[in-house]
Amino acid sequence: MTSSAVRPVAIKIDEDIKARLKRLADARQRSSHWLMREAITQYVDREEKREAFRRETLNAWEAFRENGLHVTADEADAWMAQLEQGHDLEPPDAHV
Template sequence: MTATTIRPVAIKIDEDTKLRVKRLADARQRTSHWLMREAITQYVDREEKREAFRQDALKAWEDFRSNGLHVTADEADAWMAQLEQGNDIEPPECHV
């Protein structure tokens, strides 16, 4: 395992936001620094997942455009209704 190098980074925020962060950090019994690091980490994690989802959707669209395979909305709805009822069934077959 390699050690992660942590380097300071300066950010500029307005005074109101700075006070809000300070109040929230105090209420959580944390430092403002900890709160900002946590907020940035959560934001980056969320946005990476959002970007991965977007890339998956673009790939699915390109796959559909190249091969035409799909399921209808009715087929997908029927499958999901079975899953909601606790029936672990296979997804419907794709077709052209």
């Protein structure tokens, strides 16, 4: 991120959170501002990954509804057991 892209944003937090944030910032030898930016960055990164996973799940469900292709739990378990034993196998073929 370049400095020209950084814009100030105001947030309202209660006094208890503000005090806790200050104590944590002091303990970490960081500013409260740094901690808030870090927390927001981690939250946004995590939630973007969750949203991508959610979209992939919905797309997979829709594909299954359209074509019926699937792998049974037993087939998936057997494949994963082989992976755990160090065998590098392709996943089982999907079927109707």
